[in-house]
Amino acid sequence: MTLTELKYIVAVARERHFGKAAEACFVSQPTLSVAIKKLEEELELKIFERNASEIAVTPLGEEIVRQAQTVLEQAAAIKEIAKRGKDPLAGPLKLGVIYTIGPYLLPNLVRQVIERTPQMPLMLQENFTVKLLEQLRLGEIDCAILAEPFPDTNLAIAPLYDEPFLAAVPVQHPLASQATITSEQLKRETMLLLGTGHCFRDHVLEVCPEFARFSNDTEGIRKSFEGSSLETIKHMVAAGMGVTLVPRLSVPNSALDGSPASVQDFGDSSFVRYLPFDGSPPTRRVVLAWRRSFTRYEAIAELRNAIYACELPGVKRLS
Numbered sequence: 001m002t003l004t005e006l007k008y009i010v011a012v013a014r015e016r017h018f019g020k021a022a023e024a025c026f027v028s029q030p031t032l033s034v035a036i037k038k039l040e041e042e043l044e045l046k047i048f049e050r051n052a053s054e055i056a057v058t059p060l061g062e063e064i065v066r067q068a069q070t071v072l073e074q075a076a077a078i079k080e081i082a083k084r085g086k087d088p089l090a091g092p093l094k095l096g097v098i099y100t101i102g103p104y105l106l107p108n109l110v111r112q113v114i115e116r117t118p119q120m121p122l123m124l125q126e127n128f129t130v131k132l133l134e135q136l137r138l139g140e141i142d143c144a145i146l147a148e149p150f151p152d153t154n155l156a157i158a159p160l161y162d163e164p165f166l167a168a169v170p171v172q173h174p175l176a177s178q179a180t181i182t183s184e185q186l187k188r189e190t191m192l193l194l195g196t197g198h199c200f201r202d203h204v205l206e207v208c209p210e211f212a213r214f215s216n217d218t219e220g221i222r223k224s225f226e227g228s229s230l231e232t233i234k235h236m237v238a239a240g241m242g243v244t245l246v247p248r249l250s251v252p253n254s255a256l257d258g259s260p261a262s263v264q265d266f267g268d269s270s271f272v273r274y275l276p277f278d279g280s281p282p283t284r285r286v287v288l289a290w291r292r293s294f295t296r297y298e299a300i301a302e303l304r305n306a307i308y309a310c311e312l313p314g315v316k317r318l319s
Contacts, residue, residue, distance in 0.1 A: 003075055005039045006068035008032050009047055013065040016055050088298035089120045095303070096125045096132040096144035100200040100230055101286060104249040105145070105310065112306040120299060129199045136291060143290035143300060145307075147199050155289040158300070159318040160307055164281040165204075165245045166274045168237045175243070176273040183277070190242035192233045200230070200284075204245045238272050246274070247284065248314040285318075 011021035012032070022029040040047055047061035057065060083090055097106060106124065113122055125132070125141055132144040133153055145160070167181045175181060175189075194201040233244050251274050288307070290300055308317060 001039060001042060003072065005035050006071055008035050009039065009061075009065055010068050010072065012036065012048060012055060013057050013061070018055065087119070088296040089117050089302060091119075092121045092123045093143070093296070093299050093303060094123045094125065094141040096127060096135060096141040098129055098132065098144075098146055098199060099126055100194070100247060100250070101145055101147070102126045103231070104247070105307070108310040109307060112309045113303070116306055116309070117302050120302065136289065139291070142294055142296070143288060143303065146287055146289055148285045148287055150199070154292065156292050156294075158288045158304055160286045160288055160304070161312055161315040161317050162283045162285050163247050163249060163315045164276070164283045165247060166251055166276055166281075167243060168234060168246050168272050168274055169243045170237055170240045171271040171273050172240065173243070173273070175275065178275060180278040181275040182279075183282075186243065186245075192236050192242045192244040194230070194233065200247070234272055245282070249312065251314075253313055283316075286315075 008021065008025060008027075011024050012018060015021040015024060018033055019029050022032040025032060036047065043064070045060055046058050047064055049056040049058055080091060102124075110122060110124075113120065125135065127135070129146055129150050132141065132146065133150060133155075135141045136144055136155065137153065167175075167186060169175045169181075169189075175185060191204070193204055230246060230250055234246070234250075236242065237244055255272070255274055288300070288304055294300070
């Protein structure tokens with residue numbers, strides 16, 4: 001049994017015609033027919049039923065063709081592994097990103113990677129931290145951009161940047177006239193939170209832990225509300241439903257330049273004012289994580305360089 005024979009039976013099953021299959025495999029029809037007959041004799045069963053008008057696959061032949069397709073895909077993967085061994089930057093890099101980072105970092109990052117390493121396209125996956133950690137463990141993704149803290153899973157970690165939080169308040173809110181805000185002032189407000197599963201929800205509750213008791217029971221619906229994404233939360237703030245915290249990269253620079261239009265949030269007709277914290281702001285540390293067994297370290301290093309080449313306004317880059 002050879003890979004060539006497996007390639008032939010997959011082609012015949014697809015084309016349902018020996019002549020067309022031979023043409024697709026760039027061989028003569030007699031060559032293809034002889035090879036398939038040899039394989040059937042070796043397996044002591046018929047893969048195809050032949051008659052004058054058409055070719056049909058036998059029930060057992062269907063299983064054999066499916067397995068042959070899997071074997072051919074795995075053989076191609078072996079060649080791809082060898083190719084990457086010669087050039088670690090060759091081939092796609094599967095990158096996971098949490099929801100509260102992806103929309104604000106990826107557009108710039110993808111452009112940087114295309115310019116710097118076009119031979120290494122990014123295959124992107126957005127998800128919750130716990131899901132990305134599981135995908136890393138299973139090898140479904142190669143690396144992930146996460147926010148600490150997260151469970152110690154024996155991953156290799158490279159710090160990227162520390163990102164401060166800003167408070168987002170409606171422009172008509174009394175706090176909007178202030179230059180800065182404190183966590184004490186936030187305690188008296190209706191806090192808008194991301195739903196359970198978002199690590200950023202936990203970051204907000206670290207700044208305002210008193211809201212944890214409201215976020216877990218119906219009584220607290222008068223005091224805290226939940227949204228499915230940061231952008232949803234921002235629109236809820238714009239509608240005057242409450243206040244929230246947002247990471248710095250989620251805030252457009254135009255919203256901080258002090259002009260009359262600076263409160264406009266991503267072109268929405270409602271308005272939000274973003275306030276820095278008085279003194280040292282709460283922050284989150286963003287890191288790049290990958291399996292220690294992952295062999296394409298040059299790809300990880302190039303990805304990190306591409307991240308540092310991005311515009312990262314207001315954050316503290318880490319070496």
